[in-house]
Amino acid sequence: MKKKVSLKDIAAKVGVSTALVSYVLNNKKTDRIGKEIAGRIKIAAKELNYRTNQIAKSLKTNKTFTIGLIVADISNPFFSALARIIEEEADKKNYTVIFGSAEEQAEKSFKLINTLLDRQVDGFIIAPAENAESNVNYLIQHDVPFVLIDRYFPLIETNWVTLDNYKASLMAVEHLLAGGNKRPGMITYNTTLNNLRERKTGYENALRKNNIHFEKDWRKEILFDSNIKSSVEKAIDELLALPLPIDSILFASNILAFHGLKYIHSKGIKIPGDLSIITFDEMEASDLFYAPLTYLEQPLLEMGQLSTKILLENMDMKKDPVQIKLDATLVVRKSTLPVVVK
Amino acid sequence: MKKKVSLKDIAAKVGVSTALVSYVLNNKKTDRIGKEIAGRIKIAAKELNYRTNQIAKSLKTNKTFTIGLIVADISNPFFSALARIIEEEADKKNYTVIFGSAEEQAEKSFKLINTLLDRQVDGFIIAPAENAESNVNYLIQHDVPFVLIDRYFPLIETNWVTLDNYKASLMAVEHLLAGGNKRPGMITYNTTLNNLRERKTGYENALRKNNIHFEKDWRKEILFDSNIKSSVEKAIDELLALPLPIDSILFASNILAFHGLKYIHSKGIKIPGDLSIITFDEMEASDLFYAPLTYLEQPLLEMGQLSTKILLENMDMKKDPVQIKLDATLVVRKSTLPVVVK
DNA sequence: CAAAGTTGTTTAATCGATTAAACAGTATAG
DNA sequence: CTATACTGTTTAATCGATTAAACAACTTTG
Numbered sequence: 001m002k003k004k005v006s007l008k009d010i011a012a013k014v015g016v017s018t019a020l021v022s023y024v025l026n027n028k029k030t031d032r033i034g035k036e037i038a039g040r041i042k043i044a045a046k047e048l049n050y051r052t053n054q055i056a057k058s059l060k061t062n063k064t065f066t067i068g069l070i071v072a073d074i075s076n077p078f079f080s081a082l083a084r085i086i087e088e089e090a091d092k093k094n095y096t097v098i099f100g101s102a103e104e105q106a107e108k109s110f111k112l113i114n115t116l117l118d119r120q121v122d123g124f125i126i127a128p129a130e131n132a133e134s135n136v137n138y139l140i141q142h143d144v145p146f147v148l149i150d151r152y153f154p155l156i157e158t159n160w161v162t163l164d165n166y167k168a169s170l171m172a173v174e175h176l177l178a179g180g181n182k183r184p185g186m187i188t189y190n191t192t193l194n195n196l197r198e199r200k201t202g203y204e205n206a207l208r209k210n211n212i213h214f215e216k217d218w219r220k221e222i223l224f225d226s227n228i229k230s231s232v233e234k235a236i237d238e239l240l241a242l243p244l245p246i247d248s249i250l251f252a253s254n255i256l257a258f259h260g261l262k263y264i265h266s267k268g269i270k271i272p273g274d275l276s277i278i279t280f281d282e283m284e285a286s287d288l289f290y291a292p293l294t295y296l297e298q299p300l301l302e303m304g305q306l307s308t309k310i311l312l313e314n315m316d317m318k319k320d321p322v323q324i325k326l327d328a329t330l331v332v333r334k335s336t337l338p339v340v341v342k
Numbered sequence: 343m344k345k346k347v348s349l350k351d352i353a354a355k356v357g358v359s360t361a362l363v364s365y366v367l368n369n370k371k372t373d374r375i376g377k378e379i380a381g382r383i384k385i386a387a388k389e390l391n392y393r394t395n396q397i398a399k400s401l402k403t404n405k406t407f408t409i410g411l412i413v414a415d416i417s418n419p420f421f422s423a424l425a426r427i428i429e430e431e432a433d434k435k436n437y438t439v440i441f442g443s444a445e446e447q448a449e450k451s452f453k454l455i456n457t458l459l460d461r462q463v464d465g466f467i468i469a470p471a472e473n474a475e476s477n478v479n480y481l482i483q484h485d486v487p488f489v490l491i492d493r494y495f496p497l498i499e500t501n502w503v504t505l506d507n508y509k510a511s512l513m514a515v516e517h518l519l520a521g522g523n524k525r526p527g528m529i530t531y532n533t534t535l536n537n538l539r540e541r542k543t544g545y546e547n548a549l550r551k552n553n554i555h556f557e558k559d560w561r562k563e564i565l566f567d568s569n570i571k572s573s574v575e576k577a578i579d580e581l582l583a584l585p586l587p588i589d590s591i592l593f594a595s596n597i598l599a600f601h602g603l604k605y606i607h608s609k610g611i612k613i614p615g616d617l618s619i620i621t622f623d624e625m626e627a628s629d630l631f632y633a634p635l636t637y638l639e640q641p642l643l644e645m646g647q648l649s650t651k652i653l654l655e656n657m658d659m660k661k662d663p664v665q666i667k668l669d670a671t672l673v674v675r676k677s678t679l680p681v682v683v684k
Numbered sequence: 685c686a687a688a689g690t691t692g693t694t695t696a697a698t699c700g701a702t703t704a705a706a707c708a709g710t711a712t713a714g
Numbered sequence: 715c716t717a718t719a720c721t722g723t724t725t726a727a728t729c730g731a732t733t734a735a736a737c738a739a740c741t742t743t744g
Contacts, residue, residue: 001464001484001485001486001487002484002485002486004700006699006700006701007700007701007702008700008701016723016724017723017724017725018700018701018702018724019701019702019703019723019724019725019726020722020723020724021701022701022702022703023702023703023723026701026702028702028703029703029722031721032720032721032722032723033721033722033723034721034722034723037722037723051456051459051460052460052700052701053401053460053462053699053700053701054460054461054462055397055400055401055406055461055462055699055700055701056401056699056700056701056702056729057700057701057702058397058701058729059395059397059398059401059699059700059701059728059729059730059731060700060701060702060703060728060729061701061702061729062729064397066440066461073426074416074422074425074426074429075419075422075423075425075426077417077419077422080416080417080419080422080425081417083416083417083422083441084415084416084417084443087416087441087442087443088443091442091457096440096442096457096458096461097440097441097442098408098438098439098440099425099429099439099441100429100433100438100439101426101429101430114393115433115438116438117393118393118394118395118396119396119397119408119438120395120396120397122343142343142344143343143344144343144344145343258629258630261630262629262630265630284627285626285627285630286630287600287604288600288603288604288607288627288628288630288631289630289631290632346730348729348730348731349730349731349732350730350731358693358694359693359694359695360694360730360731360732361693361694361695361696361731361732361733362692362693362694363731364731364732364733365693365732365733368731368732370732370733371692371733373691374690374691374692374693375691375692375693376691376692376693379692379693394730394731395729395730395731397729397730397731398699398729398730398731398732399730399731399732400699400731401698401699401700401701401729401730401731402698402699402730402731402732402733403699403731403732404699
């Protein structure tokens with residue numbers, strides 16, 4: 001790699017001190033600096049194609065203009081879409097994004113946090129894994145600015161931006177009920193992650209609210225690290241083998257829905273009609289299905305932009321925690337029975 | 343952000359110079375250093391929870407252990423999968439990845455390259471946009487190590503890892519022909535990007551090789567920045583309105599195939615039977631379709647790992663350009679007529 | 685036992701940029 | 715005409731870590 005042009009080179013070329021060059025290029029002390037010399041310095045900088053060495057600058061200013069982004073898996077469309085938005089938003093403010101995939105493991109996430117801290121990131125945006133409370137507390141202890149995204153821990157007072165999962169789930173189930181379904185089932189993950197727990201309670205409360213007795217057997221929980229495909233298939237089999245089988249299913253994520261749909265289809269079950277389906281997360285892929293899925297769309301753009309904004313503000317100055325729940329949009333398509341329009 | 347522990351703090355605590363602390367923590371000059379003191383330094387470092395300030399280290403060593411990754415769009419599944427692999431591979435070698443989306447624009451990509459160079463990345467992995475030759479030459483001029491991925495420029499001698507697009511395309515069309523199709527069409531992008539041009543010539547040569555006259559009207563080219571959906575629909579309409587309509591289609595990308603499939607389906611055309619379909623890129627989403635797509639699978643893992651490996655080797659020492667074409671795997675599913683097994 | 689070699693540690697320069705403070709030289713005020 | 719204020723620029727310390735070179739205190743060696 002070629003040696004880069006430094007302030008020193010410019011200073012030498014113009015015949016002044018590096019201090020003056022620095023002042024000129026940063027537009028500082030403009031009132032004191034001679035116009036003629038300032039001009040010559042700027043020209044020299046351009047001629048030499050000077051670019052600030054951010055490493056050196058960072059060392060001195062103790063600011064890197066870098067954000068660490070830690071997600072479960074950057075190749076998951078949900079997170080990669082977020083990553084893109086965050087990168088774009090950060091770029092607008094002259095920040096650069098460093099990322100890492102924690103693969104839903106608190107340990108890996110902790111390692112990543114430290115790696116990025118060594119690189120002096122100015123703050124973090126994190127989708128925390130299950131049981132990652134200690135990671136979050138570690139950041140708090142060290143006074144590192146950060147914003148949680150997608151998930152949060154109710155007992156930890158900090159910044160977060162997430163979906164109103166409870167409300168979304170409630171809305172989804174009520175949509176099923178309004179469509180004439182009587183026994184909605186749910187397939188979700190077995191996890192203590194707050195966002196998924198809220199989806200569970202949303203489901204339960206929707207039933208209660210509508211005077212439907214919540215049958216434990218109506219809800220199936222898939223282990224995170226199991227073979228998702230076969231677990232989902234088993235769950236569906238069980239839901240349909242009930243004495244009074246469920247007549248509709250709420251999937252708690254696109255991945256669950258994807259596997260579920262394939263299996264349901266293979267069994268020759270008609271959607272809707274035999275079974276109504278609704279899922280969390282965008283499911284454009286289901287456009288290829290004969291019955292495109294009704295889904296709960298997350299406001300990714302808002303989520304990404306807000307979390308970036310909150311983080312940057314917190315880096316400027318410590319603020320009170322900001323906690324935001326955003327609303328999902330119910331996108332009604334063909335997989336749920338037509339709802340009577342009021 | 344809390345002040346971090348520095349070498350100085352350890353030195354003060356133990357009562358030695360920072361030099362000694364540095365030697366001990368980096369396991370240098372181990373033969374000269376007193377065992378007892380070394381032990382005390384290590385303990386102190388642990389007690390104070392010392393972590394190297396990589397910024398300072400980088401400034402001194404002129405090495406950041408950082409890789410810049412520039413792709414067209416990180417939220418495109420193809421690139422996000424690559425990003426994940428690259429990050430994982432880099433992490434194994436203690437490198438960190440900084441990324442940016444260039445949105446298929448050479449200009450944006452140039453801006454990104456400079457931003458990341460300011461941050462002193464040690465090298466780049468880049469999926470270059472159309473007309474980004476100047477960017478690549480810029481890197482060469484400045485002696486910056488880099489590897490192109492997915493696309494390359496035939497006239498520029500440099501490192502790249504890409505699919506053997508010509509071969510893959512040829513294989514795809516021959517598969518169609520072997521299945522009994524007589525008039526395969528192709529829907530691709532109108533671009534000078536090398537990977538897509540090779541897909542075009544692969545298609546042409548497959549026809550020639552099989553003594554099928556290549557009709558210009560059989561191939562449709564979609565403008566990159568057009569409304570992809572409507573352009574694809576128009577293309578399909580035209581292909582089917584030919585005096586002798588095409589009987590099969592090769593899509594040059596998953597996005598094209600996705601829109602095409604939806605439209606074909608909406609028109610009630612049967613796949614296969616009425617029309618055979620084959621596409622580039624993984625198309626798991628089509629599992630939901632009644633006829634899962636036959637596709638050309640790219641060896642993403644190998645691609646990501648190889649490009650990272652080549653980059654790291656180049657950063658150690660300048661080497662001759664490495665140029666690798668990897669083979670696609672034809673994954674035969676239901677969208678193409680059964681092929682006679684020889 | 686003096687010269688030479690070892691051992692264990694410190695000194696000090698350096699990476700590139702920032703910035704408070706110092707410093708000439710000139711202009712203005714009293 | 716001296717004291718003060720301003721102008722334009724330089725000096726030098728600093729950020730945190732690395733590392734060649736210096737150094738003091740011992741040990742060997744011939």
